Amino acid sequence: MKRRTSAHTPQETGTPTLAPDTVTAALTPAENALFAQVGRPRRCYAGETLFRRGDLGTTMYVIASGAIDLDFGDDLIAKRLGPLEFFGELGLLIGDHARSADAVASTDGELIELRHEEFQRLVDSDPGLVSHFLRRAIMRVVLNEQGLIRRLRRRNQDLQSALDSLRATAHQLNQTEALIRTDELTGLHNRRGLAQHLAERRRTGSLKGLGLVLVDCDRFKQVNDEHGHLVGDRVLQSVANILRSVVGDGDIACRLGGDEFCLLVSADSRDAVLSFADFIVTTTRGLQQVPRHAEPGQVPLISTVSIGACLLDGERDWNDWYAQADMALYRAKRLGGNRVEWQDDAFAAA
Numbered sequence: 001m002k003r004r005t006s007a008h009t010p011q012e013t014g015t016p017t018l019a020p021d022t023v024t025a026a027l028t029p030a031e032n033a034l035f036a037q038v039g040r041p042r043r044c045y046a047g048e049t050l051f052r053r054g055d056l057g058t059t060m061y062v063i064a065s066g067a068i069d070l071d072f073g074d075d076l077i078a079k080r081l082g083p084l085e086f087f088g089e090l091g092l093l094i095g096d097h098a099r100s101a102d103a104v105a106s107t108d109g110e111l112i113e114l115r116h117e118e119f120q121r122l123v124d125s126d127p128g129l130v131s132h133f134l135r136r137a138i139m140r141v142v143l144n145e146q147g148l149i150r151r152l153r154r155r156n157q158d159l160q161s162a163l164d165s166l167r168a169t170a171h172q173l174n175q176t177e178a179l180i181r182t183d184e185l186t187g188l189h190n191r192r193g194l195a196q197h198l199a200e201r202r203r204t205g206s207l208k209g210l211g212l213v214l215v216d217c218d219r220f221k222q223v224n225d226e227h228g229h230l231v232g233d234r235v236l237q238s239v240a241n242i243l244r245s246v247v248g249d250g251d252i253a254c255r256l257g258g259d260e261f262c263l264l265v266s267a268d269s270r271d272a273v274l275s276f277a278d279f280i281v282t283t284t285r286g287l288q289q290v291p292r293h294a295e296p297g298q299v300p301l302i303s304t305v306s307i308g309a310c311l312l313d314g315e316r317d318w319n320d321w322y323a324q325a326d327m328a329l330y331r332a333k334r335l336g337g338n339r340v341e342w343q344d345d346a347f348a349a350a
């Protein structure tokens with residue numbers, strides 16, 4: 001928020017209507033003459049600090065010549081006061097009062113200082129004039145407070161709408177992030193999603209007790225060639241649904257690309273990993289055998305799959321795990337597909 005300096009706070013809508021002299025920060029000539037009689041003259045110099053925000057003080061000042069800047073800090077409007085204007089009156093009226101602004105002389109000038117004893121003399125010499133002054137000083141404080149409340153309220157609203165738009169942006173970012181780690185066709189994680197998942201597991205030291213199930217559709221090119229790309233897409237979606245149905249909390253199903261998928265599952269034994277792999281092969285095989293409508297050319301929306309599976313050594317990285325599972329997958333393909341093959345940690349043996 002930009003800070004501005006104004007000689008007077010503008011009177012805003014909704015504030016009580018007052019005669020102009022009731023709210024002005026300037027003394028009337030009569031008041032000034034009286035204040036000058038009892039007050040103590042003081043010279044001030046450009047840049048001189050009269051008091052700082054938070055200082056305790058009991059002196060009120062009237063400006064005889066020159067100008068004083070009042071800075072309320074916290075992005076509130078700063079004020080520049082000139083001749084006949086007064087400030088610091090709360091210190092005088094209510095005793096040791098923490099100043100609410102820094103008061104700094106912006107030019108050389110003359111001030112009249114009034115402390116409690118001088119003010120008491122004023123009360124004794126002209127109570128009527130002093131009571132008029134007091135009434136005005138109090139109204140000025142009230143108006144300043146009201147202005148402050150309005151500004152704070154507006155700032156609060158600004159902050160609220162900034163917060164709302166931040167929330168909306170964060171929501172959009174989350175959605176975008178989710179999109180860039182998701183495979184569009186199947187809704188499974190894509191390679192980027194898998195990489196993030198692995199990085200997070202490595203960061204949290206939870207790469208132990210995992211199995212990798214690498215899945216590849218059998219003769220998928222033939223499905224595309226014979227039935228068209230759209231049918232091919234639906235086959236890929238069907239395989240993805242089967243993978244999605246077996247993943248538990250913390251597991252991840254991913255489409256690596258084309259007709260190749262993988263599962264990263266919590267498993268601490270070969271049998272545990274193989275139970276996932278066997279389920280997938282058996283389900284795709286079973287679905288393929290479900291008779292479709294009798295129309296000639298009607299194809300099952302699934303192809304058989306080949307699977308290579310292994311347990312992960314948490315000390316290695318994705319390339320090693322992939323190579324290990326891929327050896328088994330290659331063997332499964334060579335043996336005619338539609339089967340699961342296992343690969344022990346060949347690298348550890350080497």
Ligand SMILES: Nc1nc2c(ncn2[C@@H]2O[C@H](COP(=O)(O)OP(=O)(O)OP(=O)(O)O)[C@@H](O)[C@H]2O)c(=O)[nH]1
Binds near residue numbers: 220229
């Ligand atoms: N419909 C469809 N086809 C895709 C998509 N991405 C890749 N393909 C096709 O998937 C086929 C994969 O073929 P290959 O890698 O030769 O594998 P395959 O025909 O399954 O042969 P084997 O793995 O040896 O059984 C290619 O013809 C790609 O064009 C896709 O998003 N949709």
